[in-house]
Amino acid sequence: MDDYVRLTYQGREFRLPLVAGSEGETAIDISRLRQETGLITLDPGFANTGSCRSAITFVDGERGILRYRGIPVEQLAERSTFKETAFLLINGALPTQKELTRFSVLLNDHSLVHEDMKIFYQSFPRSSHPMGILSAMVNALRSFYPELQNLEEEINITVTRLLSKVRTMAAMSYKISRGHTVVYPRSDLTYCANFLNMMFDSPVKPYELDPDVVKALNVFLILHADHEQNCSTAAVRVVGSARVNLYAAISAGIAALWGPLHGGANQAVIEMLTEMSRHGNLDAMVARAKDKNDSYRLMGFGHRVYKTYDPRARIMKQMAHVLLEKLKLSDPLLDVARELEAIALKDDYFIEHHLYPNVDFYSGIVLRAIGIPTNMFTVLFAIGRLPGWIAQWKESMDDPAWKLCRPRQVYSGPGERDYVPIEER
Ligand code: CMC
DSSP states (O other), X not given: OOSEEEEEETTEEEEEEEEEOTTSOEEEOOTTHHHHHSOOOOOGGGTTXXXXXOSSXXXXXXXXXXXXXXEEHHHHHHHOOHHHHXXXXXXXXXXXXXXXXXXXXXXXXXXOOOTHHHHHHHHSOTTOOHHHHHHHHHHHHHHHSOOOOSOHHHHHHHHHHHHHHHHXXXXXXXXXXXTOOOOOOOTTSOHHHHHHHHHHOOSSSOOOOOHHHHHHHHHHHHXXXXXXXXXXXXXXXXXXXXTOOHHHHHHHHHHHHTSTTTTTHHHHHHHHHHHHHHHOOHHHHHHHHHOTTOOOOOTTBOOSSOSSOOHHHXXXXXXXXXXXXXXXXXXXXXXXXXXXXXXXXXXXXXXXXTOOBOHHHHHHHHHHHHTOOGGGHHHHHHHHHHHHHHHHHHHHHHOTTOXXXXXXXXXXXXXXXXXXXXXXX
């Protein structure tokens, strides 16, 4: 096979090298394109552009494969914990027992949030969305905790601090939004159990931890832990490329994740299913989603990369079913979701467009069963995605080829024209 492609332009031939990934993907290296040809590429939404080489996550959208550091997500969901998966993503290998214990100690040591930060929470209007608050608070962490020097130990502490505190901050924002007393982290609880306890324990009704719920939260977070160069991760890398501190880069990722086309879809799905269960006319909603003149879309359907069933959605669907059974709960929205999926998967439009349920389609049902309020859904996605963002940020910082991210454009505005004084306009 050739190791380059030929580009012919204005009678000259240029050779563009090919780059192969470890799973056989091939890319054209255009890093010298402009220098050699004067041309740039145009790729709205970067649908055909690889921005980096990465050894963290492999996604094959045609075959529905997702692996973290080579390990299938199905195996991690079944056998790992979120804490262990976070370690795997950030450090490249599963931890030994000693490493895991050390990681747990660090997570516990850094779980408290500076008391002064509580005042910030109280200053946000009660109606503020928790994602806006989380993004602001993570950015504010930089003012409370020192700038990273490039020492490995310090990076580890900053990373663990962030993983631990984001969980505390998320639970804190929920408690304060309800006007309830903040519950502090406990060192005798595991990562997920600790979060649930901080969310739901109360002086009048102690929270009883249910191992099925703890397991479900672990799986939910594992399924969200990384997804290669998605919108929020790209935001973390782009913002990080200006060499800002880690907190600012993660804060940008949280802001990007909030959008309904990305992580905000989990909230939007539940709102859509609620609307459908009220009005009952699923066919009419599906017809709207197919109408080219209507911007309405089925939330939780479709994906930039997956052109088959999202492997995360398969696990999430199964988990929603099992969890509701174990908790002896019934959720009418699960029935609506199943019915909607059945209609869409038989519909020519969805078949031709390769639109299948994505991770967000069933995740809200799981979160509702756990007791998470709808406006906190995307915050849970953010807690899950945090190890991925950190791993990708770390990888970009260590990559000798990583540069300031600064795309070009094809200018389409007016040609040069003179300034007109205001009285002559
Ligand atoms: N409902 C109806 N039509 C859709 C949908 C949908 N959910 N998604 C895509 N399409 C159609 C779209 O109208 C277009 O049709 P046509 O080619 O005839 O104009 C075609 O499919 C391609 O859509 P696109 O917007 O060009 O594709 P994309 O790769 O840019 O979009 C997406 C990916 C996720 C933004 C989109 O599928 C979408 O808006 N889905 C709903 C929101 C959602 O569930 N987002 C969560 C994504 S998974 C979690 C995460 O990783 O963020």
